Amino acid sequence: MKRTLLALGTTLIGAIAFAQNNTTVIEQAIAKDNDKFVAIFKDLHQNPELGFHETRTAGIAAKELKSYGYTVTEHIGKTGIAAVMKNGNGPIVMYRADMDANAVKETTNLPYKSTKVVELADATTPVGHMCGHDAHVTWLLATAKFFAEHKDLWKGTVIFIGQPAEELIEGARAMTEDGLYTKYGIPEPDYLLGMHTAPIAVGMVIAGSGVRNAGTDQFDVTFYGIGGHGSTPNLTKDPVVMAAAAIMQYQAIVSRAIDPKHAAVITVGSVQAGIDNNVIPASALLKVNLRWFNEKDRKTMIEGIKRINDGIAYAYNMDKDKYPTIKFKGWSYPLVNDEQLTNTVRSALKPVIKNDKLLLDETMIPSSMGSEDFHHLVFDNTKKAAYCFINVGVAEPKRFEEAIKKGAVPFVNHNGNFEVDLSAIPFGSKVGITSLLAVFNRAK
Numbered sequence: 443m444k445r446t447l448l449a450l451g452t453t454l455i456g457a458i459a460f461a462q463n464n465t466t467v468i469e470q471a472i473a474k475d476n477d478k479f480v481a482i483f484k485d486l487h488q489n490p491e492l493g494f495h496e497t498r499t500a501g502i503a504a505k506e507l508k509s510y511g512y513t514v515t516e517h518i519g520k521t522g523i524a525a526v527m528k529n530g531n532g533p534i535v536m537y538r539a540d541m542d543a544n545a546v547k548e549t550t551n552l553p554y555k556s557t558k559v560v561e562l563a564d565a566t567t568p569v570g571h572m573c574g575h576d577a578h579v580t581w582l583l584a585t586a587k588f589f590a591e592h593k594d595l596w597k598g599t600v601i602f603i604g605q606p607a608e609e610l611i612e613g614a615r616a617m618t619e620d621g622l623y624t625k626y627g628i629p630e631p632d633y634l635l636g637m638h639t640a641p642i643a644v645g646m647v648i649a650g651s652g653v654r655n656a657g658t659d660q661f662d663v664t665f666y667g668i669g670g671h672g673s674t675p676n677l678t679k680d681p682v683v684m685a686a687a688a689i690m691q692y693q694a695i696v697s698r699a700i701d702p703k704h705a706a707v708i709t710v711g712s713v714q715a716g717i718d719n720n721v722i723p724a725s726a727l728l729k730v731n732l733r734w735f736n737e738k739d740r741k742t743m744i745e746g747i748k749r750i751n752d753g754i755a756y757a758y759n760m761d762k763d764k765y766p767t768i769k770f771k772g773w774s775y776p777l778v779n780d781e782q783l784t785n786t787v788r789s790a791l792k793p794v795i796k797n798d799k800l801l802l803d804e805t806m807i808p809s810s811m812g813s814e815d816f817h818h819l820v821f822d823n824t825k826k827a828a829y830c831f832i833n834v835g836v837a838e839p840k841r842f843e844e845a846i847k848k849g850a851v852p853f854v855n856h857n858g859n860f861e862v863d864l865s866a867i868p869f870g871s872k873v874g875i876t877s878l879l880a881v882f883n884r885a886k
């Protein structure tokens with residue numbers, strides 16, 4: 443018994459020493475390359491690209507990864523990349539960063555702020571990295587460089603994924619459907635790790651187990667009518683009025699048809715119809731977003747929306763062939779972090795985060811209605827991969843502290859004022875490297 447305890451004690455001391463040594467090695471490597479990665483981050487920030495248009499971003503990432511010694515495959519699911527490095531026998535671990543920006547105008551005063559504007563099929567829009575995916579790509583590159591330069595610290599196969607179009611909730615599936623594991627021969631991972639920015643202070647990390655994010659659907663509803671002159675609505679069938687009625691009725695699905703103890707959201711994020719004051723258009727488009735935690739609620743919302751659409755078309759006496767249509771786009775299941783894997787990551791991060799209070803878990807930060815398609819990289823695999831998705835603080839700590847005193851955070855993702863403090867670049871890299879090393883070494 444005593445011998446066992448002694449052996450256990452020696453092992454623990456060994457493990458702690460190993461962790462501390464690693465932390466020093468990681469910190470030195472990050473300090474050495476800090477200027478390089480801050481420059482990459484600023485460049486990505488100034489040159490944001492929307493989902494499935496991340497050609498410049500993917501090109502920069504691919505070039506860097508090749509220079510570190512990775513075998514890189516490009517143009518997977520349009521703009522995705524996969525970088526693989528084999529280093530002996532061990533687990534296959536995938537680390538993913540999303541690369542796309544948002545159709546949002548940046549309102550920060552940063553010298554490297556985005557001023558980009560792009561033409562879309564139906565609109566002209568400013569583009570900015572208002573969700574921090576520029577930081578995600580930078581953290582991935584810093585982590586990949588460390589892994590290539592410190593092969594003595596891990597054994598197995600590491601795969602870095604630069605994923606397109608997370609904001610559309612389409613990019614992960616685009617990569618797997620394009621043949622990530624088949625046509626391109628990327629090995630199916632045992633573990634999948636990912637990180638996302640959060641508007642909390644640099645130095646804080648959220649690593650919660652279990653359900654973390656809601657499932658989501660994105661789809662477009664089109665109401666058809668008969669257009670005409672604004673002065674003679676009686677000679678038309680007004681799709682604007684039909685769409686307006688639908689928007690209000692959709693909300694009654696959540697309030698009346700979903701179990702009040704369940705969380706669910708229906709948001710109409712865009713209403714597009716007509717151009718002129720005095721013209722009744724021929725159609726009206728609604729861009730709808732759902733959030734849910736179970737299939738039953740998902741079905742209730744989708745079927746409810748269909749019935750409301752048809753009911754309105756009936757009420758306005760539309761011909762059957764002019765009933766509203768639905769075009770389904772991106773979707774994802776709720777994100778559920780593996781408990782054991784998350785514990786591994788959390789334990790490894792303790793020495794990095796210094797103050798335990800800054801390492802938040804599911805008891806402090808419960809699941810959110812936010813959504814991710816990260817886990818869809820492995821969802822349909824034959825080998826069930828355990829996955830863990832964590833959130834890393836990116837707000838300048840003093841700014842965060844002052845905002846919290848007023849009961850708020852300094853900014854939120856997707857607002858034009860979202861701002862990744864430059865100290866978050868080395869901090870996030872440290873979190874990424876430490877977490878990924880822990881995932882490799884847990885299997886020993």
Ligand SMILES: [Zn+2]
Pocket residue numbers: 572573609855856
């Ligand atoms: Zn986002």
Ligand SMILES: [Zn+2]
Pocket residue numbers: 573574575608638
């Ligand atoms: Zn995001």
